[in-house]
Amino acid sequence: MENNKTIYRGMVVIGAILIQLALGAIYAWSVFTPSLVETGWSKENTQWVFAVGLASFAIVMVFAGKKLTAWGPQKLAWIGGIVLGLGYLLAGLVGGTSFWALLLLIGLTGGAGIGFAYVVPIAVGMRWFPDKKGMITGLAVAGFGFGAMLWVKLAGEWGNLIGNMGLSTTFAIYGIAFAAMVIIGGLWMKFPPAGWKPKGFKSTLTASANDGKTLEFTSSEMLGKIQFYLIFLTFVFSAGAGLMSIGLMKLYPMEALQNAGISATQASAIAGTAMAVFFSLANGLGRIVWGLLSDKLGRKTSIIIMTATQGIIVILFTYMAGTEVLLYLGAALIGFNFGGNFALFPTITADTFGAKNVGQNYPFVFLAYGVGGILGPILGGKMGDLGNFPLAFTISGIAVLIGTLLTIIVKPAGK
Numbered sequence: 001m002e003n004n005k006t007i008y009r010g011m012v013v014i015g016a017i018l019i020q021l022a023l024g025a026i027y028a029w030s031v032f033t034p035s036l037v038e039t040g041w042s043k044e045n046t047q048w049v050f051a052v053g054l055a056s057f058a059i060v061m062v063f064a065g066k067k068l069t070a071w072g073p074q075k076l077a078w079i080g081g082i083v084l085g086l087g088y089l090l091a092g093l094v095g096g097t098s099f100w101a102l103l104l105l106i107g108l109t110g111g112a113g114i115g116f117a118y119v120v121p122i123a124v125g126m127r128w129f130p131d132k133k134g135m136i137t138g139l140a141v142a143g144f145g146f147g148a149m150l151w152v153k154l155a156g157e158w159g160n161l162i163g164n165m166g167l168s169t170t171f172a173i174y175g176i177a178f179a180a181m182v183i184i185g186g187l188w189m190k191f192p193p194a195g196w197k198p199k200g201f202k203s204t205l206t207a208s209a210n211d212g213k214t215l216e217f218t219s220s221e222m223l224g225k226i227q228f229y230l231i232f233l234t235f236v237f238s239a240g241a242g243l244m245s246i247g248l249m250k251l252y253p254m255e256a257l258q259n260a261g262i263s264a265t266q267a268s269a270i271a272g273t274a275m276a277v278f279f280s281l282a283n284g285l286g287r288i289v290w291g292l293l294s295d296k297l298g299r300k301t302s303i304i305i306m307t308a309t310q311g312i313i314v315i316l317f318t319y320m321a322g323t324e325v326l327l328y329l330g331a332a333l334i335g336f337n338f339g340g341n342f343a344l345f346p347t348i349t350a351d352t353f354g355a356k357n358v359g360q361n362y363p364f365v366f367l368a369y370g371v372g373g374i375l376g377p378i379l380g381g382k383m384g385d386l387g388n389f390p391l392a393f394t395i396s397g398i399a400v401l402i403g404t405l406l407t408i409i410v411k412p413a414g415k
Contacts, residue, residue, distance in 0.1 A: 015184075015185035020147060023084070027145075028152045029053065048103060048107070060115025063115075068120070068359040069359075079116050080182060087175065091110075097167060122140055122141070126358055129198075134291035136291075138288040215354055215414070233403065242376070244380040250268075250271040250275050257270055270327065290337075294343065300348065303345075303348060309333070317393050341369075345368075346358065349362045
């Protein structure tokens with residue numbers, strides 16, 4: 001019987017990665033924007049679809065977390081996969097170039113589908129791997145990161161789907177693929193039997209001094225704890241710096257490299273490599289490595305190390321962006337730490353407020369990503385308009401270091 005559970009745990013890992021590979025579709029949006037601009041779209045309109053997708057993702061995720069117990073993780077995953085798939089499939093069927101159609105079908109509908117399914121592999125994985133929460137979360141969210149690269153490459157360099165088949169057909173193919181992958185991965189998205197633990201596992205989570213049992217907090221109880229707000233703000237600062245860096249990773253280095261005497265063409269190629277290769281790969285790897293490290297070091301210690309190094313690197317990036325080798329190093333380190341957010345914040349939520357309700361609680365913490373996604377890029381854009389990109393990185397780096405201090409003072413939550 002225990003051997004069957006071990007086999008099932010392995011299938012949970014495969015299912016979680018399969019689901020998150022499909023959900024990574026939202027980060028692949030950039031591969032479609034050049035073709036849409038060629039059809040007459042403004043650059044601003046292409047970003048509206050992406051922004052609505054992110055907002056829909058984050059808001060629906062809170063609703064999905066509340067329904068996780070009532071509907072069950074498998075049903076929730078399947079709903080997410082079908083909604084995501086239908087959004088892309090219908091976008092392809094209606095022609096694939098209408099702004100309002102894509103805003104509603106890919107932005108609003110597709111984002112909602114991702115929101116329904118995103119928390120399922122995390123919540124289910126933590127229940128099956130209480131002994132390796134960092135590992136399972138890191139693997140799952142790495143699928144989300146690498147999924148973006150997969151869909152970008154298939155539409156472009158590897159499969160040239162857009163070039164060979166056009167936008168409409170590519171959207172339709174992706175819709176079918178997304179739905180199929182989430183439905184298949186969802187086959188194993190079931191919680192273990194009540195009270196089940198892997199052989200030899202002993203809980204090391206927050207415990208009550210009175211009864212020695214792990215404390216479990218509902219969402220309303222969590223929202224009344226100072227620990228939630230300390231974790232939330234740290235996530236805002238850390239995600240904001242990373243998202244600002246993503247937005248400026250080509251624009252700012254191009255400027256810095258040209259100021260160092262490099263031609264515009266060469267600067268564009270170097271900056272593109274920094275983002276597409278070094279940042280992206282390190283982002284995916286960071287999710288796995290930080291997850292594994294946190295199982296050894298503890299979540300709080302890992303976040304302290306991650307945010308302290310990220311704050312320093314973001315500040316120093318202003319001295320690195322104008323030199324090719326240092327730019328690659330800076331992009332990789334920022335991407336590596338940015339990826340760590342998605343492995344560490346779900347797990348510190350579980351460690352602080354209990355793993356049982358992480359599916360309901362983490363969506364509230366994840367709203368910090370949406371806040372950071374607004375504040376970071378806006379700060380970068382404003383400073384860029386003023387001709388002072390370095391100040392944006394300095395401010396962001398200092399904010400991340402403040403997050404380090406906030407994490408240091410996080411204490412176990414008590415009722």
